[in-house]
Structures are given as C-alpha cells and as structure tokens.
Amino acid sequence: xxxxxxxxxxxxxxxxxGRDVRLGIVGAGFVAxxxxxxLRHVRHQRVxxxxxxxxxxxxxxxxxxGEGRAVSDVDEMLAGDEVDVVVVAVPQDAHLDVISxxxxxxxxxxxxxxxxxxxxxxxxxxxxxAAAGIWNAYAETSVFTPGVSRAKRLVDDGGxxxxxxxxxxxxxxxxHPHAMDAGRxxxxxxxxxxxxxxxxxRFFLEGARPVxxxxxxxxxxxxxxxxxxxxxxxxxxxxxxxxxxEASWTHIPGLDVRREIHGDNGWIGIDEIGNTGVRAFAGSxxxxxxxxxxxxxxxxxxxxxxxxxxxxxxxxxHFISSFGNGRLPRQTLRDGAIDAAVIDAxxxxxxxxxxxxxxxxx
Numbered sequence: 460x461x462x463x464x465x466x467x468x469x470x471x472x473x474x475x476x477g478r479d480v481r482l483g484i485v486g487a488g489f490v491a492x493x494x495x496x497x498l499r500h501v502r503h504q505r506v507x508x509x510x511x512x513x514x515x516x517x518x519x520x521x522x523x524x525g526e527g528r529a530v531s532d533v534d535e536m537l538a539g540d541e542v543d544v545v546v547v548a549v550p551q552d553a554h555l556d557v558i559s560x561x562x563x564x565x566x567x568x569x570x571x572x573x574x575x576x577x578x579x580x581x582x583x584x585x586x587x588x589a590a591a592g593i594w595n596a597y598a599e600t601s602v603f604t605p606g607v608s609r610a611k612r613l614v615d616d617g618g619x620x621x622x623x624x625x626x627x628x629x630x631x632x633x634x635h636p637h638a639m640d641a642g643r644x645x646x647x648x649x650x651x652x653x654x655x656x657x658x659x660x661r662f663f664l665e666g667a668r669p670v671x672x673x674x675x676x677x678x679x680x681x682x683x684x685x686x687x688x689x690x691x692x693x694x695x696x697x698x699x700x701x702x703x704x705e706a707s708w709t710h711i712p713g714l715d716v717r718r719e720i721h722g723d724n725g726w727i728g729i730d731e732i733g734n735t736g737v738r739a740f741a742g743s744x745x746x747x748x749x750x751x752x753x754x755x756x757x758x759x760x761x762x763x764x765x766x767x768x769x770x771x772x773x774x775x776x777h778f779i780s781s782f783g784n785g786r787l788p789r790q791t792l793r794d795g796a797i798d799a800a801v802i803d804a805x806x807x808x809x810x811x812x813x814x815x816x817x818x819x820x821x
Contacts, residue, residue, distance in 0.1 A: 493771050555575065569778055570596070582800075
C-alpha cells in the first residue's frame, strides 16, 4: 500500500500541531514489552495508559516505560480522553473483542499479528474498523524489518527486474505458551509463523492476488500441542507468480528467519537473525542472548538491537508518522484478513490434499 495515500473521510488521524500521539497499550506480556522497547526510540508519541488483567504486570510495564498509568480494565482505558490509538498487544483470540471496544469508543487501533484465529474472525475484525471508519494498522513486523525494507527498495528501483517467486522460512523451537493451545492460536506454526511469510510474499508480489494454496503439515516431534509442528505452504497468485512459506517449531538452534526474492534479472537473500554481526563464546552463563535463543553459554550470536532487527521500531515509526499526518499505513487490518484467508486455504489443503481456493474477504 502506498505510504503517502491519504486516509479516507471519517478516519481518525492528523494530530493537532505540536501534540504527541497518545497510545493505550492493551496487554503487558511479551509483545507489549517488545513494543515498549521500540517506542522508547520513536518520536512524537507517548504511552498514556497500559491495560492488563494482571494489574501488577501493567504496573511493571509502566515502570519500564517511565510514563503512563496502569489499569486492569480496557473499558477504563477507553472511558476518557487520554488515548488516541489503542495498541492491541494480546493473543489473537482476544483481538475481536478489544478492536470492537476501541471502535465503539471511536479510537484508532494498531493490532499485532496474526490478526485472528481464522479468516472468518479476521474478516470480522476488518469489518468492525471499516464500519466505524477508524484509522487502523496491522502490526505485521516482517514487512518493516531492515532487511525486508532494504530489499523492497532494491526491487522498487529495478535492481532484480520483475519479481517472479518469493521463498520464506521462519522456525524456532520455543513457541509462547498460548501458542501451544490450538484453539487459542488457530493452528500451529503455519498460523503463528506462516503469517509472516505470507505477508512478505504479498509485499514483494505487489499487485497480484493470491488465488489458491497447497499445504503440507504434520506433528513430527512435539508432544505438547495437537497442531502441526512443521508446515509447508505454496501459494499461486492470479498472474502465475508463486510464494513458498516454510514454518517450523522444531528448529532447536534458535530463531531462523530467511527470505529469498527471485527476479527475472537478479536475486535477493535476507538472513534476518542468523548473521547478527556479533559472535561470542560464553564460558559462563551470559543471561539473555536473543529471542528464542537455544543457549546462553558456548558459542552465541547476540542480537544488538532486537527492536530494530525484528521490525518493531520500523513499524512504530511508520505508524506514528502515518497517523499523525492522516495517512493510511503500509499495512491495515484488511491485509491481516487477506493473510488469514491464505492460511485458511492452506489448512484446508492439509486435510484435502488438493489445491484449495483462497476465499478473500469482501
């Protein structure tokens, strides 16, 4: 989506001159803390409220931020005029309820990925914000990482010619506790990690529409989830171009995030995490090394700035600028609904063994 596209009439945006965008964060867990790490470096915003059912967790996040107040109820956050944008940083099974509450209050929303547990629920999230006419952004970090952002500029400048195919891989062996509950997650790694790959593929295959998908998935090793622990998804677009997405929860060494963009006159390879620029041998426990790191002793590769490396910094700089200037962001909830529809087609294909049509939201 064009970063400079003006927001439609009725959207919340274009802040009064000289006033920071006031954020209300819903949630105080892993994603909320990743957002907080990024927001420390983002100008023209401040966190006014953190809402979490665990009030102590909300207070802890407020203390880490050095600003805002903690509440235990989303309705309390929305009742007054403290917040311009609600940042939804809770698991996807709670997204629709929080988005609906924010829309009723006339608040803009930024929603973490994946948008929902399935395409139906994701479309409902999009319908809510569209009906309310509120500014909305989909926090799909993968299209804001430094590597993907730079690769897109190379593509846009014609460096590799026309993009023909995209291949992505995302894998680790340490999913969050809620992700192990297939009912809360809406699947396994194809839902939780594959959504990144689908978003990256659509980003580079710009202008094409996903029409059908084939997928394989199986639980090969894990005993702590009823869902697949490995998956492969192939997506065909309406102009014949292809996307391949690999997702796994059995990659023991740690987080592995790679993208390949193949053009008719070149190629781009991106290793998001593997080559951090830092190598160390820790003879003693080094403490926190990186997200999903397999070990904190021996040979380790610490990530210098995870907020930037994982795309949190890039997305919030973009979102705050877009909202403040009354512009649509690069990713809206419509993108999240489309990505969910592609993944749903993949899950149907796992069962049928056939190519399945992507039923895009209307």
